[in-house]
Amino acid sequence: MKYASVTDRLADLGGAKWAIHYRARALKAAGAEIIELTIGEPDVPTPEKLLQAASAAMMSGRTGYSNGRGEPAVVAALAARYTTRRGREIGLDQIMYLPGTQTTLYAVLRTLVEAGDEVLIGDPMYATYEGLIAQTGARMVPVPLRPEHGFRMQAEDVATRITPRTRVLFLNTPHNPTGAVLRAEDIKALGELAKAHDLWIISDEVYEDLVFPGVTFTSPLDFPDLADRVVAASSISKSHAAPGFRSGWCVGPAEFCQKMLPLSETMLFGSQPFIADMAALAVSEPSPVSGGMAERFARRAGLIARTLDGVAGLRVHQPQAGMFALIDVRATGLSGEDFAASLLERQQVAVMPGESFGAGLHGWLRLSLTQPDDRTVEAAGRIASHAATLLGNAA
Numbered sequence: 128m129k130y131a132s133v134t135d136r137l138a139d140l141g142g143a144k145w146a147i148h149y150r151a152r153a154l155k156a157a158g159a160e161i162i163e164l165t166i167g168e169p170d171v172p173t174p175e176k177l178l179q180a181a182s183a184a185m186m187s188g189r190t191g192y193s194n195g196r197g198e199p200a201v202v203a204a205l206a207a208r209y210t211t212r213r214g215r216e217i218g219l220d221q222i223m224y225l226p227g228t229q230t231t232l233y234a235v236l237r238t239l240v241e242a243g244d245e246v247l248i249g250d251p252m253y254a255t256y257e258g259l260i261a262q263t264g265a266r267m268v269p270v271p272l273r274p275e276h277g278f279r280m281q282a283e284d285v286a287t288r289i290t291p292r293t294r295v296l297f298l299n300t301p302h303n304p305t306g307a308v309l310r311a312e313d314i315k316a317l318g319e320l321a322k323a324h325d326l327w328i329i330s331d332e333v334y335e336d337l338v339f340p341g342v343t344f345t346s347p348l349d350f351p352d353l354a355d356r357v358v359a360a361s362s363i364s365k366s367h368a369a370p371g372f373r374s375g376w377c378v379g380p381a382e383f384c385q386k387m388l389p390l391s392e393t394m395l396f397g398s399q400p401f402i403a404d405m406a407a408l409a410v411s412e413p414s415p416v417s418g419g420m421a422e423r424f425a426r427r428a429g430l431i432a433r434t435l436d437g438v439a440g441l442r443v444h445q446p447q448a449g450m451f452a453l454i455d456v457r458a459t460g461l462s463g464e465d466f467a468a469s470l471l472e473r474q475q476v477a478v479m480p481g482e483s484f485g486a487g488l489h490g491w492l493r494l495s496l497t498q499p500d501d502r503t504v505e506a507a508g509r510i511a512s513h514a515a516t517l518l519g520n521a522a
């Protein structure tokens with residue numbers, strides 16, 4: 128039978144990147160004691176107040192059809208939140224509420240690009256971005272994010288990759304997997320390029336509330352001169368430890384939202400009113416869990432660095448936000464994939480190979496910061512001893 132070409136474009140982009148994670152899960156199911164530092168699930172449960180709000184809404188009959196833009200209460204709550212946080216008026220007609228950032232980004236890209244277009248995106252990148260772009264038929268153009276710039280995208284690296292076909296500059300701040308947070312001056316320089324070449328800016332800000340103590344988050348939405356070309360997406364998945372609720376949104380120009388609406392209606396026919404009610408409550412108040420997560424994740428990144436930075440040539444990149452730390456294992460001579468595979472077999476520690484996040488992390492590992500401190504330190508110690516063994520340096 129024949130299938131649409133999108134199935135080929137996406138074929139290698141889904142599960143293949145997570146092979147080590149699935150292998151770790153299989154070993155665990157077979158009884159092995161594995162320290163799992165692969166995926167980034169929040170380390171606390173969804174706040175009880177939100178669970179109660181969702182179940183009360185469900186019990187009160189909020190189970191009917193919704194609409195393609197989002198329930199009025201959550202749209203109003205998001206408009207108010209963005210107006211306060213971004214310091215300029217964000218109207219109700221500038222919000223689209225959908226099931227999660229992932230779905231939102233799918234629809235946003237579908238609204239903006241198609242075959243023949245090019246999308247500029249930082250490399251390394253979150254593992255699903257390649258598929259998100261590929262589904263549209265547009266071409267992904269990686270922009271190297273360099274460790275010497277703290278993995279923050281630099282305008283000069285973007286400028287040399289702009290062509291007449293470029294339509295979108297896709298940003299992710301705070302960034303997964305590097306934990307980089309773009310500075311106001313980075314965004315200003317990138318914004319100048321976007322204006323000069325009439326590009327859209329998509330900004331995935333799902334880790335906004337997980338910025339580490341002392342670090343300031345800046346959004347492209349903060350720049351009024353970019354208002355007609357910025358679409359920012361986020362969700363309650365990370366900020367409220369609620370990824371299973373699939374509750375996200377985007378904020379963009381009113382005309383953009385109007386253009387995206389039929390797509391959202393066609394894809395979803397609306398999302399769940401009882402979850403929208405819970406999300407409205409969530410985004411109206413400061414998150415009760417994000418500050419604690421940010422503190423713990425920052426502390427664990429520090430613990431990892433203290434345990435293994437410099438051991439057997441390993442280098443730890445300190446994140447400024449998010450749920451992950453990066454380790455440069457190139458001194459061992461192995462790729463991230465080979466290091467991660469042998470680490471899992473010999474030390475029962477599961478980490479993601481950097482290669483799953485783009486060519487820019489060849490020879491790196493990504494560690495999730497969501498395991499308790501003692502398990503994190505234990506895992507870091509095993510990684511150090513594995514590297515030392517590989518180099519023949521074991522004591």
Ligand SMILES: Cc1ncc(COP(=O)(O)O)c(C=O)c1O
Pocket residue numbers: 167226227228229230253299302303331333361362363364370374375
């Ligand atoms: C950078 C980034 N964007 C989007 C997502 C998906 O978010 P959501 O659960 O809101 O779909 C993730 C999840 O890990 C992520 O790391």
